[in-house]
Amino acid sequence: MTAHIEAASPHVMPTYGRVPIALERGRGCRVWDVNGKEYLDALGGIAVNTLGHNHPKLVPALQDQIAKLIHTSNYYHVPGQETLAKLLTDRAGMTNVFFCSTGLEANEAAIKIARKYGVDQGIAKPEIVVYDHAFHGRSIATMSATANPKVRNGFGALLEGFTRVAPNDYQALVEATEGNPNIVAVMMEPIQGEGGLHPMRAEYLKQVRALCDAKGWLLIMDEVQAGMGRTGKWFAHQWAGIVPDVMTLAKGLGSGVPIGAVVAHNKAAEVLKAGNHGSTFGGNPLAMRAGVETIRIMEEDGLLAHATEVGNYLKAQLHAALSSLEGFVEVRGQGLMIGVELTKPCGQLIGEAAEAGLLISVTSDTVIRIVPPLILSQAEADEIVTKLKPLVQALLAA
Numbered sequence: 001m002t003a004h005i006e007a008a009s010p011h012v013m014p015t016y017g018r019v020p021i022a023l024e025r026g027r028g029c030r031v032w033d034v035n036g037k038e039y040l041d042a043l044g045g046i047a048v049n050t051l052g053h054n055h056p057k058l059v060p061a062l063q064d065q066i067a068k069l070i071h072t073s074n075y076y077h078v079p080g081q082e083t084l085a086k087l088l089t090d091r092a093g094m095t096n097v098f099f100c101s102t103g104l105e106a107n108e109a110a111i112k113i114a115r116k117y118g119v120d121q122g123i124a125k126p127e128i129v130v131y132d133h134a135f136h137g138r139s140i141a142t143m144s145a146t147a148n149p150k151v152r153n154g155f156g157a158l159l160e161g162f163t164r165v166a167p168n169d170y171q172a173l174v175e176a177t178e179g180n181p182n183i184v185a186v187m188m189e190p191i192q193g194e195g196g197l198h199p200m201r202a203e204y205l206k207q208v209r210a211l212c213d214a215k216g217w218l219l220i221m222d223e224v225q226a227g228m229g230r231t232g233k234w235f236a237h238q239w240a241g242i243v244p245d246v247m248t249l250a251k252g253l254g255s256g257v258p259i260g261a262v263v264a265h266n267k268a269a270e271v272l273k274a275g276n277h278g279s280t281f282g283g284n285p286l287a288m289r290a291g292v293e294t295i296r297i298m299e300e301d302g303l304l305a306h307a308t309e310v311g312n313y314l315k316a317q318l319h320a321a322l323s324s325l326e327g328f329v330e331v332r333g334q335g336l337m338i339g340v341e342l343t344k345p346c347g348q349l350i351g352e353a354a355e356a357g358l359l360i361s362v363t364s365d366t367v368i369r370i371v372p373p374l375i376l377s378q379a380e381a382d383e384i385v386t387k388l389k390p391l392v393q394a395l396l397a398a
């Protein structure tokens with residue numbers, strides 16, 4: 001079958017600058033387009049396809065679930081919610097979960113928890129500390145928490161109640177919040193994804209944890225992109241040995257089935273009461289099964305250790321292949337959340353790589369982002385480097 005991909009789609013809103021290919025099927029870390037062309041998938045649906053495509057253990061489990069129940073309603077108990085909540089809270093060292101369907105919804109719920117936590121204590125105008133380069137989503141509240149003006153601008157007044165500081169600067173955080181009785185929470189990505197693959201340092205995370213404890217603020221970790229094993233631990237903040245009060249998850253949690261979760265601990269878990277929050281799709285049986293099976297398969301197949309091992313290998317190979325090029329800045333990241341920063345804007349690489357049979361992304365204009373399925377093999381890691389190197393070379397030489 002061949003198909004011509006229209007440059008502009010007449011009926012779908014033009015909200016995305018799309019690469020002119022259409023993918024039809026996949027297996028493992030490979031996908032094929034409607035013309036039969038093969039690609040190595042180093043994007044994983046933007047850190048979503050944890051188990052790759054058409055996984056031999058996931059697909060039969062989802063088929064079984066679809067034949068039983070896809071959706072009921074939160075009018076009734078959904079046993080899968082309790083199963084998945086137990087799996088997540090055990091791994092996080094936290095206590096309770098609210099389920100939704102996307103990352104922004106998880107962050108929206110986290111923001112509601114923080115604000116209500118403040119209002120319940122008599123703080124009428126609660127403020128949440130957020131960061132330069134942060135990305136938390138595209139709803140009015142989450143885009144107000146986001147830093148990028150391209151995301152924020154053009155929609156009228158933003159939500160108030162956010163105080164922005166620079167990442168990894170403890171003194172700046174102390175100064176920005178000093179004497180402000182309205183601060184109720186600090187919200188951050190442990191590794192900023194859309195903002196250019198910038199990690200928060202472990203030492204900084206520990207300092208912020210201690211400050212939140214001292215001040216009675218909630219520490220909210222947006223693990224939507226970095227969580228679910230991507231960095232080689234279940235949650236990226238665990239590299240710093242801390243436990244947040246609220247953690248948001250989505251992307252990789254369902255291996256492609258839409259799902260989001262807000263995981264909360266102790267006092268933060270007691271803020272939302274019956275009637276305070278809800279979601280029609282949130283926690284439906286299909287999404288819960290996808291989350292439960294993703295965790296089961298990740299553990300059966302040792303994917304946390306694998307993400308660390310193949311991620312370290314891939315980072316080393318990328319460094320070896322690219323570091324001598326003029327215009328190379330650095331390779332960074334943890335596990336299979338990897339960024340290659342260049343001195344030049346490199347958005348054109350997305351299309352060029354696709355032409356060469358490789359799916360990648362670029363964030364923050366100058367950072368190549370590699371977030372493949374966690375099943376990536378060493379040979380596939382080599383292939384990413386082989387395909388990417390000549391394109392980066394040509395871009396930097398131009």
Ligand SMILES: *Cc1c(COP(=O)(O)O)cnc(C)c1O
Pocket residue numbers: 102103104105107135136137138189193194222223224225226250251
């Ligand atoms: C992708 C992302 C979001 C938004 O998730 P959606 O499912 O697109 O709403 C929020 N936070 C982070 C860190 C993300 O990477």
